Amino acid sequence: MTDTKNIAARTSALRWVTRHLTTLSDWHAVIFDHGETAWREYRSARWYVERLRAEGFSVEAGSGDMPTAFCATWNNGDGPVIGGYAEYDAVPGNCQAADTRERPRDGLSVHAGGHTDPHSALGIASLGGFLAAKEAMQKGNIPGTLKFFGEPAEKLRGSKPIHAARGYYDELDTAISFHPFYMLPLCNTTRWDTHCGAAYAMVYSFRCEHPETWLADGGGADTPIPAAHASARAPGANDALLQMMQTSKSLREHMVSAGAGWSMNECILSAGQATADNLPARLAQVQYIVRVPEIAMAERVLRVLDANAAAASAATHCEWERQWVSKSRPGLANHVLAEATFANLSEVGAPRFNQGAALEIARGIQRNLGLEPMEAPFLAATETLVRPQDAEAELRRQLPAWQEHFTSDDYTEYCWHTPTVRLYIARPALAAPSPGYRYPAWVMNALGGIRETIEPMIDCAAKTIGLTVVDLVTRPELRAAAQAEFERRTGGGVGGTSWQGPLCDYPPPIHFRWPEYVTTERGRHWCL
Numbered sequence: 001m002t003d004t005k006n007i008a009a010r011t012s013a014l015r016w017v018t019r020h021l022t023t024l025s026d027w028h029a030v031i032f033d034h035g036e037t038a039w040r041e042y043r044s045a046r047w048y049v050e051r052l053r054a055e056g057f058s059v060e061a062g063s064g065d066m067p068t069a070f071c072a073t074w075n076n077g078d079g080p081v082i083g084g085y086a087e088y089d090a091v092p093g094n095c096q097a098a099d100t101r102e103r104p105r106d107g108l109s110v111h112a113g114g115h116t117d118p119h120s121a122l123g124i125a126s127l128g129g130f131l132a133a134k135e136a137m138q139k140g141n142i143p144g145t146l147k148f149f150g151e152p153a154e155k156l157r158g159s160k161p162i163h164a165a166r167g168y169y170d171e172l173d174t175a176i177s178f179h180p181f182y183m184l185p186l187c188n189t190t191r192w193d194t195h196c197g198a199a200y201a202m203v204y205s206f207r208c209e210h211p212e213t214w215l216a217d218g219g220g221a222d223t224p225i226p227a228a229h230a231s232a233r234a235p236g237a238n239d240a241l242l243q244m245m246q247t248s249k250s251l252r253e254h255m256v257s258a259g260a261g262w263s264m265n266e267c268i269l270s271a272g273q274a275t276a277d278n279l280p281a282r283l284a285q286v287q288y289i290v291r292v293p294e295i296a297m298a299e300r301v302l303r304v305l306d307a308n309a310a311a312a313s314a315a316t317h318c319e320w321e322r323q324w325v326s327k328s329r330p331g332l333a334n335h336v337l338a339e340a341t342f343a344n345l346s347e348v349g350a351p352r353f354n355q356g357a358a359l360e361i362a363r364g365i366q367r368n369l370g371l372e373p374m375e376a377p378f379l380a381a382t383e384t385l386v387r388p389q390d391a392e393a394e395l396r397r398q399l400p401a402w403q404e405h406f407t408s409d410d411y412t413e414y415c416w417h418t419p420t421v422r423l424y425i426a427r428p429a430l431a432a433p434s435p436g437y438r439y440p441a442w443v444m445n446a447l448g449g450i451r452e453t454i455e456p457m458i459d460c461a462a463k464t465i466g467l468t469v470v471d472l473v474t475r476p477e478l479r480a481a482a483q484a485e486f487e488r489r490t491g492g493g494v495g496g497t498s499w500q501g502p503l504c505d506y507p508p509p510i511h512f513r514w515p516e517y518v519t520t521e522r523g524r525h526w527c528l
Helices: 003-034 042-054 119-139 159-165 236-250 295-315 335-348 357-368 388-396 441-447 451-474 476-490
Strands: 058-061 070-075 081-086 145-150 174-180 198-207 263-269 283-292 319-328 420-425 516-520 523-527
Touching (some): 042 145, 081 119, 198 236, 236 263, 236 295, 283 319, 295 319, 335 420, 335 476, 420 451
Parallel strands (some): 081 174
């Protein structure tokens, strides 16, 4: 395709984002305010499905048997297939309003869900980029297909392993993964060699199915009530859960060697009795998520956790089972796409936060914290571009030479099915007023929801994504180079000698008691 057509399409995409920035910001406010958490993003998913259909996409709602997932397709004739996605899951316990002071969103408690990263802006910026490219393709009569996915439960590494295993990514020619920055130096850059690692998440369920047989001597019952309130009772499921957690914490150093950049976190699901009585808990559940550089490390942790569950079960007169929430693969680099996307980011320029209304908003937050307002309150790094090679060099200074992956995110699932780029754009973050000062968590959560402070990120990301999509549909040589690198790294492409197949061998984990908003006779409220 001619350079003239590419230039015209790029100009069209940039203009679309500029014209629609206020609309994108309005859309973001809707998703931010929903604040729905993993596997329960009903309103957010419905909004995306309706919006995409209104924009001319055909949409499969509930893709992969996941009620809050979707797969949207727009076709403009035979051509390359470009993939991207939205995430929209929030985090329990982070219900912050888009305000300059700490407070939950109206009508909710601080314990409800709220956007932290924020995935609300991640999804809208990605959508904006794809809609901008769509208009450019229509105006320029550029053939190709855009596939835009709804990916719920990223905080649990949830949907992408399932979509991947069920073949949703198989027809993609390339994919674009965007995330607001969450650590330096991965800010206003693309990821180079050291991509995210593996993650396993699972729920251990303990059931006390036969409490009446605890310490039974076989001599016959001496009371008409086998579970007499005055008698000793079986330890039960709660005791099994506590035993499991304590044992796992005490054995952490034996699961993975120190310095491997790994973490293991747990949460207790509310699944058993909610009334205290002299009866053993019949059901208790604990979820673990393990983030490690490599799959072999995840398997090692899994073996220890299984042994701990078996021991806890034996000690407390329970039975146990492990059920999968997710198994995601480590990432795969693609330098061709990383360089091409960063070139587009360089043309767009880094977002600008230290200007306009955002300045007074940031200073207002500082005043409300008892700080002296700063002349330039936003972190300087948020307005600076970083070459992916330079970001990689800085990142590697923190890691041992043998470690190939660091941190965790399930965008890595795309990497094994198509050449994929990982883009990071700065979200608003305040500069420390003094060395060692750390702002409370609500500050970044609020900045991610306030229109004036989050718009620069949405604008920059949408334009960069739009330009990259345009390049991918108009420059066959770029796609060919990215594919050649993909085949080299996988030993022949999908199914090659170095290719890692999907790990997902489980159904969507949608039936657990995940936190959510519920409507009862008392109204709509947050429920654990």
